[in-house]
Amino acid sequence: MGAEDSLFHVAKLFQPLWSISLTYLISSVLVTFGIYLVARKLYLLSHQHSLLHPLVTATVCIGLVLHVLDLGVEEYKQSISLLDLLLGPATVALAVPLYHQLSTLRQLGFKALLPIVIGGTLAPILAWCSVYILDANTSLQMTILVKSITTPLAIGTAELIGGLPELSAVIVILTGIVGATFAPWLILLTKADSQYAQGLALGSVAHVVGTTKALSISETCGAFATLGLCINGVLTAFILPLLFS
Amino acid sequence: MLKLTFSFVVGFVILCAISLLSQFLFYHFSIPIPPALIGILLLLILLVLLKKVPRAISNAARPMLSHMALFLIPAMVSVLLYMEVFAEQALALLLAIVVSTALSLALTLWAGHKLLSRVERKLEDRANHGR
Numbered sequence: 001m002g003a004e005d006s007l008f009h010v011a012k013l014f015q016p017l018w019s020i021s022l023t024y025l026i027s028s029v030l031v032t033f034g035i036y037l038v039a040r041k042l043y044l045l046s047h048q049h050s051l052l053h054p055l056v057t058a059t060v061c062i063g064l065v066l067h068v069l070d071l072g073v074e075e076y077k078q079s080i081s082l083l084d085l086l087l088g089p090a091t092v093a094l095a096v097p098l099y100h101q102l103s104t105l106r107q108l109g110f111k112a113l114l115p116i117v118i119g120g121t122l123a124p125i126l127a128w129c130s131v132y133i134l135d136a137n138t139s140l141q142m143t144i145l146v147k148s149i150t151t152p153l154a155i156g157t158a159e160l161i162g163g164l165p166e167l168s169a170v171i172v173i174l175t176g177i178v179g180a181t182f183a184p185w186l187i188l189l190t191k192a193d194s195q196y197a198q199g200l201a202l203g204s205v206a207h208v209v210g211t212t213k214a215l216s217i218s219e220t221c222g223a224f225a226t227l228g229l230c231i232n233g234v235l236t237a238f239i240l241p242l243l244f245s
Numbered sequence: 246m247l248k249l250t251f252s253f254v255v256g257f258v259i260l261c262a263i264s265l266l267s268q269f270l271f272y273h274f275s276i277p278i279p280p281a282l283i284g285i286l287l288l289l290i291l292l293v294l295l296k297k298v299p300r301a302i303s304n305a306a307r308p309m310l311s312h313m314a315l316f317l318i319p320a321m322v323s324v325l326l327y328m329e330v331f332a333e334q335a336l337a338l339l340l341a342i343v344v345s346t347a348l349s350l351a352l353t354l355w356a357g358h359k360l361l362s363r364v365e366r367k368l369e370d371r372a373n374h375g376r
Binding site for chain 1: 257260261263264265267268269272273277278279280281282284285286287288289292293298302303305306309310312313314315316317318319320321322323324325326327330331334336337338340341342343344345346347348349350351352353354355356357358360361362364365
């Protein structure tokens with residue numbers, strides 16, 4: 001592919017910004033931002049209760065608003081594509097916490113890496129088995145494979161391996177919420193009082209939502225969750241496309 | 246305050262530039278990994294080479310990461326378009342999301358505990374003695 005073609009592809013990402021009326025664009029971004037701020041406030045007030053994750057409350061609110069105003073979801077999505085574009089740089093920022101955890105990783109070596117790999121392979125395989133047994137279609141099978149990695153990477157990976165990117169975002173968020181909700185019980189059940197283990201498990205199975213939960217346990221736990229989140233995200237996003245595209 | 250804003254803007258521009266560069270590389274060389282991951286690796290290499298995180302980058306990264314949810318709203322809103330798929334595959338999705346997540350979390354916790362509890366005690370002891 002020539003450099004010009006590639007540049008054209010990159011430029012096409014910005015297309016939704018020009019193709020919609022400016023008033024609608026600005027007003028929907030502002031309204032979405034407002035809803036997000038309220039949802040976040042609610043989450044913080046509830047002491048970060050996993051079931052009240054801002055994405056859940058915000059999506060429900062937006063759904064209601066669109067329904068009441070009788071607006072199309074597709075059109076609305078296009079009008080907030082500015083937020084979608086910012087997801088790119090926000091994901092790149094993940095390199096910063098990963099860099100901060102590199103020394104821990106070097107110190108502990110495979111002992112830290114192994115639980116992440118176990119969690120990172122077990123979760124998608126078990127999930128894939130359950131949709132396979134129930135005879136779901138191929139695109140759903142592919143989508144479910146990315147369920148334990150952080151949403152921005154999951155969207156990109158699902159796209160590459162023939163899954164449904166939008167559905168993957170939803171599945172990933174729900175996985176995170178389930179993981180963070182069950183974690184306290186599972187920690188008691190497995191008697192895993194090691195904070196390193198708790199952090200790694202939460203980060204590698206329940207990504208960002210799990211990491212927030214880990215941070216509420218302790219700072220060490222949160223740091224290990226960040227490590228699990230980053231390593232599992234990078235490995236899964238790297239390996240799945242090699243296997244399935 | 247003004248200085249902080251300025252350094253945020255600089256960092257933000259750097260992050261955007263890396264993100265766009267990774268999109269370009271993704272198309273240009275047909276790299277089979279998600280563009281976002283290419284971006285993460287590029288920044289990571291940069292940080293390793295610099296041996297520290299420049300103030301501007303960390304000032305931009307912190308708010309971007311803590312407000313990641315805002316940037317995910319467009320993707321999440323798509324659930325409204327996929328309601329039918331959800332209803333159709335409810336059982337499969339429930340099994341995949343709830344049961345497999347709980348199970349793999351439990352097994353990871355157990356494995357991590359077996360591997361790390363001794364090292365953790367040693368490191369924590371050392372940290373406490375150091376004080």
